[in-house]
Amino acid sequence: MHKNEISFTVRYSETDQMGVVYHGNYAQYLELGRLSWLRDLDVSYKKMEESGIILPVISLQINFKKSALYDDLLTVVTKLKKTPSVKIEFDYEIYNEKKELLVTANTVLAFLNKETKRPIKCPDYVLEKIKDYYDF
Numbered sequence: 318m319h320k321n322e323i324s325f326t327v328r329y330s331e332t333d334q335m336g337v338v339y340h341g342n343y344a345q346y347l348e349l350g351r352l353s354w355l356r357d358l359d360v361s362y363k364k365m366e367e368s369g370i371i372l373p374v375i376s377l378q379i380n381f382k383k384s385a386l387y388d389d390l391l392t393v394v395t396k397l398k399k400t401p402s403v404k405i406e407f408d409y410e411i412y413n414e415k416k417e418l419l420v421t422a423n424t425v426l427a428f429l430n431k432e433t434k435r436p437i438k439c440p441d442y443v444l445e446k447i448k449d450y451y452d453f
Contacts, residue, residue, distance in 0.1 A: 319357075319396075319397070319450035319451060320394055320395065320396045321350065321353050321354040321357045321394070321395045321396075322353075322392055322393070322394050322395075323349055323350055323353040323392070323393050323395075324390055324391065324392045324393075325349065325390070325391060326388060326389070326390050326391070327385055327386065327387055327388060327389045327391060328387075329387055329388075331387075332386070332387045336386050336387040337384045337385070337386060337387075338384065338385040338386070338387075338389075340379075340381070343379055343411070343420060343422065344374075344377060344379075346391065346393055346411060347377075347379075347393065347395075347407075347409050347422055347424055349393060350393035350394070350395035350407070350409055351395060351407060351424070351426075353393075353395065354395040354397070354407070358443075358446040358447065358449075358450065359446060360442070360443055360446055365440070365443075366431065368440075369430060369431045369432060370428055370429070370430070370431060370437065370440060371428075371429050371430075371431045372405070372426040372427070372428060372429070373426060373427060373429065374424055374425070374426050375404070375425050375426060375427050376423070376424065376425035377422070377423075377424050378422060378423045378424075379420060379421075379422045380420065380421045380422065381419070381420055382418055382419055382420060382421070383413075383417055383418070383419045384419070385411070385413060385419050385420075386413075389413045389414065390413065390414040391411055391412065391413060391414075391419070392411070392412045392413075392414075393409060393410075393411050394409065394410045394411075394412070395407055395408075395409055396408045396409075397447065397451060398423070399453055400444070400447065400451070400453040401428070401439035401443065401444070401447070402438060402439060403427060403428055403436040403437065403438055403439070404425050404426065404427050404428070405425070405426050405428070405439060406423065406424070406425045406426075407423065407424050407426075408421070408422070408423050409421065409422040409423070409424075410422075428440070
């Protein structure tokens, strides 16, 4: 099964006075993982939007295991959960440089027509790319 990994360093502005990553920042970390996953499949989210498709998050679940700290090198591992239809679902794991699991998470996004905001099927070109990496 294909997975994508992206690493980055926690910035000071992402932490509270104790140097701990503010919980709200994890949604942005997951977004970095999703965008990297799409790029890895040679799918441009920007081009998808330009073609009239948007992907709003409709469900977000985060389980905190351990705190990420200022200047930690984090790695977000992103995996597609199942073949997309009108929704696409991802599972995530976030690790620090010691390979300690800090967070597990799940997001569900909906494919919507940008104009009407109505659900649409996952584009065929995305499904074709996924078939090269996944066997659902």
